[in-house]
Amino acid sequence: MYKIILKQKLAPKIHLLKIKEPILAKKSQPGQFVVLKIDEEGERIPLNIADWDENEGSIDVVFFEKGATTLKLALLNEGDSIVSLAGPLGLPTQIEKFGHVVCIAAGVAAGFIIPIAKAMKQKGNKVTSLIWQKNKKMVFWENRLAGASDRLIIATEDGSYGQKGPAPMILKKMLENGDTIDRINVMGPGPMLKACSDITSPYGIKTIVSLHSIMIDGIGMCGSCRVSVGGKTKFACVDGPDFDGHQVDWKLFSARNNIYKNEEKIAVEQHFS
Amino acid sequence: MEKINLNRVPMPKQKPKTRIKNFDEVALGYNSQQSKNEADRCIQCPNPTCIEGCPVEINIPGFIKAIKDDDMPEALKILKEKNSLPGICGRVCPQEVQCEEKCVFSKKGAPIAIGRLERYVADWEQEHLKSSGQSFIKLKPTGKRVAVVGAGPAGLTVSADLAKLGHQVTIFEALHTPGGVLTYGIPNFRLPKNIVNSEIDYVKSLGVQIELDSVVGKKMTIDELLDNNFQAVFLGVGAGLPMFLNIPGENLNGVYSANEFLTRANLMKAYKFPDYYTPIKIGKRIAVIGGGNVAMDSARTAIRLGSDEVSIVYRRSEVEMPARQEEIENAKEEGIKFRFLTNPKKFLGDEKYWLKGMECNKMKLGKPDKSGRRRPITISDSEFIMHVDIAVVALGTTPNPLIAASDKDLEFTKKGTIIADEKTGKTTKPGVWAGGDIASGSATVISAMGAGQRAAKSIHDYLMSSD
Numbered sequence: 199m200y201k202i203i204l205k206q207k208l209a210p211k212i213h214l215l216k217i218k219e220p221i222l223a224k225k226s227q228p229g230q231f232v233v234l235k236i237d238e239e240g241e242r243i244p245l246n247i248a249d250w251d252e253n254e255g256s257i258d259v260v261f262f263e264k265g266a267t268t269l270k271l272a273l274l275n276e277g278d279s280i281v282s283l284a285g286p287l288g289l290p291t292q293i294e295k296f297g298h299v300v301c302i303a304a305g306v307a308a309g310f311i312i313p314i315a316k317a318m319k320q321k322g323n324k325v326t327s328l329i330w331q332k333n334k335k336m337v338f339w340e341n342r343l344a345g346a347s348d349r350l351i352i353a354t355e356d357g358s359y360g361q362k363g364p365a366p367m368i369l370k371k372m373l374e375n376g377d378t379i380d381r382i383n384v385m386g387p388g389p390m391l392k393a394c395s396d397i398t399s400p401y402g403i404k405t406i407v408s409l410h411s412i413m414i415d416g417i418g419m420c421g422s423c424r425v426s427v428g429g430k431t432k433f434a435c436v437d438g439p440d441f442d443g444h445q446v447d448w449k450l451f452s453a454r455n456n457i458y459k460n461e462e463k464i465a466v467e468q469h470f471s
Numbered sequence: 472m473e474k475i476n477l478n479r480v481p482m483p484k485q486k487p488k489t490r491i492k493n494f495d496e497v498a499l500g501y502n503s504q505q506s507k508n509e510a511d512r513c514i515q516c517p518n519p520t521c522i523e524g525c526p527v528e529i530n531i532p533g534f535i536k537a538i539k540d541d542d543m544p545e546a547l548k549i550l551k552e553k554n555s556l557p558g559i560c561g562r563v564c565p566q567e568v569q570c571e572e573k574c575v576f577s578k579k580g581a582p583i584a585i586g587r588l589e590r591y592v593a594d595w596e597q598e599h600l601k602s603s604g605q606s607f608i609k610l611k612p613t614g615k616r617v618a619v620v621g622a623g624p625a626g627l628t629v630s631a632d633l634a635k636l637g638h639q640v641t642i643f644e645a646l647h648t649p650g651g652v653l654t655y656g657i658p659n660f661r662l663p664k665n666i667v668n669s670e671i672d673y674v675k676s677l678g679v680q681i682e683l684d685s686v687v688g689k690k691m692t693i694d695e696l697l698d699n700n701f702q703a704v705f706l707g708v709g710a711g712l713p714m715f716l717n718i719p720g721e722n723l724n725g726v727y728s729a730n731e732f733l734t735r736a737n738l739m740k741a742y743k744f745p746d747y748y749t750p751i752k753i754g755k756r757i758a759v760i761g762g763g764n765v766a767m768d769s770a771r772t773a774i775r776l777g778s779d780e781v782s783i784v785y786r787r788s789e790v791e792m793p794a795r796q797e798e799i800e801n802a803k804e805e806g807i808k809f810r811f812l813t814n815p816k817k818f819l820g821d822e823k824y825w826l827k828g829m830e831c832n833k834m835k836l837g838k839p840d841k842s843g844r845r846r847p848i849t850i851s852d853s854e855f856i857m858h859v860d861i862a863v864v865a866l867g868t869t870p871n872p873l874i875a876a877s878d879k880d881l882e883f884t885k886k887g888t889i890i891a892d893e894k895t896g897k898t899t900k901p902g903v904w905a906g907g908d909i910a911s912g913s914a915t916v917i918s919a920m921g922a923g924q925r926a927a928k929s930i931h932d933y934l935m936s937s938d
């Protein structure tokens with residue numbers, strides 16, 4: 199059993215859980231994830247490791263209430279425990295001195311892109327974080343993001359805070375204005391990963407996307423998470439989750455992420471209505 | 472000499488119509504009279520050839536005699552001398568090519584039903600004795616610590632044997648449940664999970680600790696285990712990487728690996744969705760590609776999940792199928808269709824990337840290949856389309872490269888298996904042993920257990936000769 203030692207609501211439908219796990223606290227690296235399961239009936243779901251604290255022996259996850267499992271996770275409180283937590287899984291994000299690195303995140307990903315921005319900055323890169331949210335209410339951890347980057351751009355879909363407009367458009371403007379960018383790391387929904395990759399492709403800027411495909415074991419045993427990159431089949435849980443965005447078969451990725459659309463509805467109806 | 476009786480006592484089973492609607496065990500097991508009748512057929516050969524066929528050399532006539540004599544504790548004792556998981560082996564060992572094949576009655580087509588009798592004794596223990604951990608005299612604690620990676624049959628066996636010798640054993644298992652393939656792969660209707668769990672409880676009752684959610688190579692490395700006061704490490708991580716056909720369309724929605732299909736159904740209990748949260752796609756018409764036990768298990772799971780039509784698609788003919796005869800019969804009784812000499816060439820999808828069908832070739836058999844089976848050859852211009860909405864690729868598995876990627880000292884074969892001495896399980900890295908599917912490639916439960924036993928002996932010698 200793994201105990202929840204802190205729970206916080208960060209924005210509508212977005213929560214932080216701090217979970218006791220001393221070994222993970224020591225071992226986690228930017229870009230890695232855990233697979234957790236709430237209880238006997240629960241599903242195994244992957245969540246990025248948003249932060250870790252060796253002294254406290256804990257890791258943080260931030261998640262968005264999407265379907266049955268994340269809705270149930272949101273009902274847990276400090277002092278509750280979950281039955282399974284495995285990690286740190288996946289290959290760590292490649293952190294090197296590239297020059298100017300832009301970290302782009304939308305929605306809940308604003309929470310878990312921070313370790314990457316921080317590590318990039320520590321390596322001596324100039325880091326710009328570009329965060330995109332629906333509206334002002336959804337903006338969270340602005341200070342943390344600012345601390346992790348040299349420059350923070352916040353954008354909202356409705357313009358209620360920061361700049362207006364989708365992140366890919368802002369990225370496009372940056373490039374058109376002659377900003378030199380040496381590397382881009384993008385986390386968030388598939389369509390945004392694709393849009394950013396499409397924009398950088400003519401510029402030849404390496405664009406690393408974190409692919410959230412559907413997973414079970416997270417250790418390469420089922421093939422549920424397979425994606426096609428550069429014409430080759432890869433398992434996102436062990437070969438990724440980071441991949442070169444210019445090589446990803448996006449149509450396939452988006453189709454595979456919708457396999458259980460109907461079942462998602464059934465599960466929510468069964469447990470939450 | 473006694474009269475020879477060639478009437479094998481048949482196994483009572485759930486009726487096909489009933490059993491395809493549940494996940495309960497199909498074979499119900501002998502009752503006491505049936506087990507006696509079967510045991511009475513054994514003529515207690517002075518040179519029992521059956522023992523040669525058993526990878527762990529159980530004293531087969533010995534335990535059968537005890538059944539005859541109505542001395543069940545004795546029968547159990549004899550079994551457990553060599554096999555700490557008889558309830559599992561009695562059910563899933565391929566007896567027809569092991570112990571039973573070597574029985575003197577085998578040539579007459581009626582070998583003693585050794586597996587069924589073994590199961591009977593194990594089930595008797597379930598009913599009459601709770602945990603028999605106490606019945607073993609544990610030796611004085613040696614103060615030596617062993618880390619076992621993987622809680623499948625190899626890992627559980629090596630752990631039980633070492634614990635009985637007084638060593639302190641901790642198992643590190645990647646998943647949230649122990650048992651390996653016994654838990655996530657082989658379905659409940661063939662191997663009930665309460666049997667697996669009670670065997671695991673038995674191992675725990677010997678003092679073995681099991682650390683779940685512990686992916687070695689990620690959460691800790693082999694070197695860290697060795698530095699961390701473990702004097703020896705045993706790797707029993709199995710061969711869990713699913714093989715695909717590598718043909719177009721294989722990543723379409725609706726194409727599963729058997730590992731994924733069975734893991735969703737068994738480990739995650741998707742057959743109880745939505746009470747259990749893990750979903751699975753059922754499909755009206757489903758094709759399972761392959762001819763081994765894994766294919767039979769997938770097909771029989773699919774029919775129980777409610778698919779209208781389940782077909783096994785196999786590129787050779789029935790005689791070459793590697794699955795156990797008994798399971799092929801069971802599958803046929805359950806209404807599963809067999810398409811022999813058929814090989815998928817391409818998966819076909821709709822515009823939304825959902826599987827719609829498979830383009831297949833007809834095959835014919837040529838000369839025997841390395842495996843001794845006749846090689847399938849594609850018949851040209853024989854393409855035809857099978858309409859299916861789910862396909863399960865059950866071709867087998869190869870070793871998961873995760874351990875390989877995390878340790879630079881271990882040596883591997885081209886196939887990805889760890890190089891380990893067959894007699895001792897010793898790898899090329901000092902202090903590290905390996906056994907089961909990770910060393911042999913996909914094999915059987917009993918061979919993984921045999922490897923565990925041999926490694927336990929070797930590890931014990933090593934621990935006692937060093938300080």
Ligand SMILES: Cc1cc2nc3c(=O)[nH]c(=O)nc-3n(C[C@H](O)[C@H](O)[C@H](O)COP(=O)(O)OP(=O)(O)OC[C@H]3O[C@@H](n4cnc5c(N)ncnc54)[C@H](O)[C@@H]3O)c2cc1C
Pocket residue numbers: 231241242243244245246247259260261262263264265266267268269306310409410411412413439455458461462463465750
């Ligand atoms: C490596 C990785 C890291 C992730 N990190 C985070 C994170 O830090 N915070 C966060 O909020 N979300 C994260 N996700 C997505 C998260 O796993 C899904 O939101 C979650 O599984 C949804 O489960 P559900 O039952 O609530 O939703 P449902 O929509 O009901 O899910 C139904 C099924 O689809 C799967 N699924 C649905 N959406 C996704 C998705 N986007 N990615 C993967 N599987 C999905 C579920 O596991 C389940 O099998 C991550 C995904 C991956 C692969």
Ligand SMILES: Cc1cc2nc3c(=O)[nH]c(=O)nc-3n(C[C@H](O)[C@H](O)[C@H](O)COP(=O)(O)OP(=O)(O)OC[C@H]3O[C@@H](n4cnc5c(N)ncnc54)[C@H](O)[C@@H]3O)c2cc1C
Pocket residue numbers: 563564565620621622623624625626643644645646649650651652653656657685686687688707708709710711733764765768871873874906907908909913914915916917919
């Ligand atoms: C569907 C199916 C049906 C089968 N039917 C039969 C049958 O009827 N009869 C028969 O004799 N055999 C059968 N087999 C084969 C048999 O199950 C295997 O040969 C046997 O389980 C191998 O045992 P093992 O201990 O080597 O590995 P496994 O049973 O594979 O166990 C390995 C364990 O190690 C864990 N692990 C993997 N990597 C790591 C890591 N990095 N860190 C920690 N833990 C890790 C895994 O999660 C797993 O629990 C079947 C196999 C399948 C898949």
Ligand code: SF4
Pocket residue numbers: 524525526527528529531554560561564566569570571585586589917
């Ligand atoms: S362990 Fe397997 S091979 Fe050995 S006697 Fe039992 S059923 Fe036969």
Ligand code: SF4
Pocket residue numbers: 512513514515516519520521522531532573574575576583585
């Ligand atoms: S060979 Fe057959 S008949 Fe002879 S002892 Fe073994 S089981 Fe009995």
Ligand code: FES
Pocket residue numbers: 412413414415416417418419420421422423424433434435436
């Ligand atoms: S999640 Fe099973 S192989 Fe990646």
